[in-house]
Amino acid sequence: MADSQLISSPGRDELLRSVLDQVFAFVAILTADGRLVEVNRAPLDAAALRREDVVGQRFAETYWWSYSSEAQQELARTIQRVAAGDVVRNDFDIRVAGDAIITVRGKFSPLRDEAGRVRYIVASGVDISDRKRQERALMESDERFQQLAHAIREVFWLFDADADRFVYVSPGYERIWGRSPQVLDDQSYDWRKSIHPDDRERTLALMRARAPYDEEYRIIRPDGAVRWIRDHAFPLEGSSGRVIRMAGVAEDITARRDLETQVRHAQKIESIGQLAGGVAHDFNNLLTVIAGNAELLLNLNGPDDLRHLVSEIFQACERGASLTRQLLAFSRRQILDPKVLDVNAIVTDAEKLLLRLVGEEVAVTTNLGPDLHRVRMDPGCLTQILMNLAVNARDAMPSGGSLAIETWNAEHAPAGAPDAERSVPAGWVVLSITDTGVGMLPEVRARALEPFFTTKGPGKGTGLGLSVVYGIVEQSGGHIEILSEPDRGTRVNIFLPAVDRGTAEASAALSATSRGNETILLVEEDAHVRKLAAGALKASGYNVLVAQSGDDAVRLASVQAAPVHLLITDVAERAGTAGPVVGFLTARFPEVQVLYTSGYPADAVARDGRGPAVLRKPYTPVTLTGKVRDVLDRRD
Numbered sequence: 001m002a003d004s005q006l007i008s009s010p011g012r013d014e015l016l017r018s019v020l021d022q023v024f025a026f027v028a029i030l031t032a033d034g035r036l037v038e039v040n041r042a043p044l045d046a047a048a049l050r051r052e053d054v055v056g057q058r059f060a061e062t063y064w065w066s067y068s069s070e071a072q073q074e075l076a077r078t079i080q081r082v083a084a085g086d087v088v089r090n091d092f093d094i095r096v097a098g099d100a101i102i103t104v105r106g107k108f109s110p111l112r113d114e115a116g117r118v119r120y121i122v123a124s125g126v127d128i129s130d131r132k133r134q135e136r137a138l139m140e141s142d143e144r145f146q147q148l149a150h151a152i153r154e155v156f157w158l159f160d161a162d163a164d165r166f167v168y169v170s171p172g173y174e175r176i177w178g179r180s181p182q183v184l185d186d187q188s189y190d191w192r193k194s195i196h197p198d199d200r201e202r203t204l205a206l207m208r209a210r211a212p213y214d215e216e217y218r219i220i221r222p223d224g225a226v227r228w229i230r231d232h233a234f235p236l237e238g239s240s241g242r243v244i245r246m247a248g249v250a251e252d253i254t255a256r257r258d259l260e261t262q263v264r265h266a267q268k269i270e271s272i273g274q275l276a277g278g279v280a281h282d283f284n285n286l287l288t289v290i291a292g293n294a295e296l297l298l299n300l301n302g303p304d305d306l307r308h309l310v311s312e313i314f315q316a317c318e319r320g321a322s323l324t325r326q327l328l329a330f331s332r333r334q335i336l337d338p339k340v341l342d343v344n345a346i347v348t349d350a351e352k353l354l355l356r357l358v359g360e361e362v363a364v365t366t367n368l369g370p371d372l373h374r375v376r377m378d379p380g381c382l383t384q385i386l387m388n389l390a391v392n393a394r395d396a397m398p399s400g401g402s403l404a405i406e407t408w409n410a411e412h413a414p415a416g417a418p419d420a421e422r423s424v425p426a427g428w429v430v431l432s433i434t435d436t437g438v439g440m441l442p443e444v445r446a447r448a449l450e451p452f453f454t455t456k457g458p459g460k461g462t463g464l465g466l467s468v469v470y471g472i473v474e475q476s477g478g479h480i481e482i483l484s485e486p487d488r489g490t491r492v493n494i495f496l497p498a499v500d501r502g503t504a505e506a507s508a509a510l511s512a513t514s515r516g517n518e519t520i521l522l523v524e525e526d527a528h529v530r531k532l533a534a535g536a537l538k539a540s541g542y543n544v545l546v547a548q549s550g551d552d553a554v555r556l557a558s559v560q561a562a563p564v565h566l567l568i569t570d571v572a573e574r575a576g577t578a579g580p581v582v583g584f585l586t587a588r589f590p591e592v593q594v595l596y597t598s599g600y601p602a603d604a605v606a607r608d609g610r611g612p613a614v615l616r617k618p619y620t621p622v623t624l625t626g627k628v629r630d631v632l633d634r635r636d
Contacts, residue, residue, distance in 0.1 A: 026104060029111075030059050030121040034079040037120070046127075048097040059123070064094040067101065082108045082121050091132075092125065102129040155250040161210055161235075161243055166191070176229070176252045178221035194219045196226065203231075210235050210243040216253065228254045284598075287618035289528040291317035292536070295620045317618060338376050338476070340499055343407055343429055344368040346382050353383075354390045354403075361400030362393070369408035373498035375429050377476040385469050389433040389492055392466065396437025396490060406432040413495050414481040426498035428478075434491040440484040469494075514625040518565035518632055519543040523553045523581065524597075525570065529617075533568070536621030537628065550581045557581075563589045566632060571598030571614065595631050 020027050020040035029038040036059045044051060047063055054062045060075040071093060078088050088108040093101050106125030110118040155176055158167040169181040177194055195203050196218035206213045212234045219227050233248030294317060297310040347366060355364055375382075386405075393403050410428040466482075469492075473480045477497050484490040520542050524530035530546060537544045545560065547553035550569075557564060567585055585592045597615045613634075615627045 024126070026106075026123075026125045026127075028059065028123045030079065030123060032083045032118050032121065034059050034076065034083075034121075036062065043094075046096040046102070047094075064096075067095040067099070078108055079121060082110050083118050085110055085118060091128065102127055103132050104128065153251070157248050157250065158236075159207065159246040159248075161246055167245065176227065176250070177219060178223060178225075194221075196220055207233070207246060210246065227252055228257045284617035285526045285529050287317050288620075289526075289532055291618050292529075292532040292620050295622065338378050340374050340376050341379055341382060342372070343375055343382065343431055343496070344372050346379060347386065347405055347407065347431075350383050350386050354386060354405075357387060357390050358394040358403060362397055363402045365402065365404050367404065367406045369406070371409070372407055373409050373426055373429050375476075375496040376499045377496065378472075381472045381476065385431070385472055385494060386433070388466070388469050393433065393435035393437060393490070396435055396439075401436035401489075404432075404434045406430075406434070408432075409498070410495065413479050414493060426500045428495045429498050431494040431496065432491060433494075434489065436489045439486045439488050439490055440482075441486055445482055445484050466492075514622070514629045515540045516629060516632060517541050517543065519545065519560075519562055520566045520568060520628065521545045521547065521553055521557060521564050521585070523547045523550060523567070523569040525549060532621070533624055536624050539621070540625045540628075542628070553581045554584050557585055557588060564592050565589075566593045566595060566628065568595045568597060568615075568628070571596045593631050593634070595628065 017038070017040070020038075021042075023040065024042055025040075026043040026046075027040045028036060028043065030036055036054055036057055039051060039054060043049075043064065044054075049063060059065070059079070060072045065071045065075050075092070078090070081088055087110070090106060092104050092106050094104055096102055104125035105128045106123060109122050109124075111120040111122055113119045152170070153172055153175065154170075155172040156168075156170040157173075158169075159165070160167050171181060173179065173181045177191075179190060179194065192200065192204060199217035203215065203217045206215055214230070214232045216228060216230050219229055221227060229250050230253045231248055231250040233246055235243040236245040236247055238244040290313065294310050294313045297306075347368060351364070351366065358364060390403065393401075397403075408430050410430050413428060470480055473494055473496070479495040481493040481495070482490065483493070520537055522530065522534055522537065522544055524533060524546075525548060527548075530548065534544050534546050545553075545556050545564070547556055553567075553569075564585060567582065569581065582594055593613070595613045595615060597617055597619070613627070613631045615624065619627075
């Protein structure tokens with residue numbers, strides 16, 4: 001077919017041009033060597049060109065492609081391929097009016113003559129610039145969504161309610177659930193399987209209801225760890241108003257639940273501590289009077305049967321005082337009388353007592369570290385720690401076993417302790433008690449320090465054993481570590497802060513005598529305790545001024561010419577009348593010392609043993625005069 005027949009046949013060229021001018025697509029006809037012989041109106045109007053401006057030119061050199069040499073070269077390669085017989089489909093960028101660049105989705109096809117030779121090339125295309133912009137915006141939006149989904153710790157999910165499968169689950173699923181989100185593409189059952197059996201039916205029922213919910217449930221990770229999940233879900237409706245999908249955000253709230261448990265535990269301890277403390281103050285005053293007078297009676301020469309009865313009274317007072325100390329210990333409200341101690345010596349002294357406690361079927365061994373550092377704590381509390389842990393170990397070995405007590409020096413606190421990464425100046429002393437008993441399950445070990453928690457049967461345990469140990473250790477500035485597995489026994493490590501050698505030597509140098517001739521101002525509201533204390537002090541040679549209240553004490557001190565060396569007052573008076581008394585005496589007698597007595601420390605300074613000297617109630621005449629002598633000797 002000749003060129004004139006295609007382009008110049010009468011009426012055909014005008015008809016062809018009229019038809020092409022009506023379509024929105026871009027259409028051009030080229031010779032096999034790439035010259036433009038016809039073009040419709042759409043590309044001409046887009047570039048504000050006239051047909052005569054471009055017909056006859058090489059297509060690659062026309063205005064549409066002249067914005068860059070790369071575009072011209074790409075088009076030239078395309079024309080060569082089509083001239084060789086290929087059909088080329090591709091997206092091309094061309095220039096239009098205002099030098100704007102648009103994208104055209106084009107197709108270049110060969111047009112052959114009767115001999116099969118390529119004589120012309122038909123180029124057609126449509127403007128897809130808007131579509132490309134939408135695709136780029138969608139892609140960027142998807143990229144931002146993916147970045148956001150990867151950044152957030154929560155799990156965002158979409159669930160197809162009709163197909164009963166997840167449409168999308170964010171990457172947080174792997175972080176929290178420990179499972180790959182891809183597993184859910186074909187196995188929504190994997191999510192169902194991960195829900196804790198006790199929570200599964202309730203949680204699945206909520207999703208099937210296709211209604212909004214805000215629920216907490218547990219999941220089990222592949223490693224067996226249990227995590228708490230809060231899932232906030234809402235339905236998505238289709239155009240018909242029917243729920244077609246559920247969407248939700250799930251977050252791991254395990255840490256928050258653990259914190260809430262700790263807060264409840266602390267509130268429980270605080271409540272019981274307040275109750276115990278309120279009772280202890282009055283109860284210890286009564287015990288002070290009973291025990292003090294019993295001690296005085298024991299020192300009198302009397303019939304053996306009478307001395308035996310008095311001894312029973314005295315021992316009953318000791319048991320009552322021990323019970324009060326236990327209640328105060330686990331609530332960390334116990335009055336401490338800290339001294340610099342050799343832990344090895346305490347263990348050695350308590351060994352016979354421990355043998356009686358655990359019985360003949362339990363073998364007790366000790367491995368006490370050499371050159372053990374000293375600690376500063378209440379000696380009675382340290383003995384109580386040994387007794388409580390020994391009793392717990394005995395109960396864990398009903399058929400017998402072994403109990404090992406070890407001590408050693410350590411540089412660091414146990415892992416997980418608040419100051420585990422910090423070294424205390426003198427290091428730590430570790431007291432370790434290990435048994436070969438039944439051990440503990442993880443859930444039991446997690447609650448072992450709770451007050452009144454026990455796995456023993458009714459009447460076989462109070463649940464105060466480990467909680468008392470915990471209270472004493474925490475109050476003494478230490479840490480407790482429990483290592484236990486079922487059928488593999490239990491190891492309890494007590495970390496106590498060591499004191500430097502200079503402190504230990506200074507403590508040992510204090511005077512041991514209980515007598516003196518100094519002037520003491522005694523302030524005690526309880527008449528019976530006041531009488532007992534005053535009598536014991538006078539019997540030891542002291543000059544005693546006795547006052548019932550703070551106001552009485554100020555009046556006595558204001559007319560006292562000779563210096564007052566020591567003030568003895570109840571801790572409970574600190575927030576009331578004791579403050580003015582201490583202030584008045586300090587101003588009048590700068591060298592005066594203060595000794596607080598109490599069974600219930602209302603002031604935190606008295607709890608940790610680092611503030612003013614404190615004498616714990618109930619006390620006896622011997623412990624009172626000994627403490628007085630210690631305080632007066634420290635002054636020197």
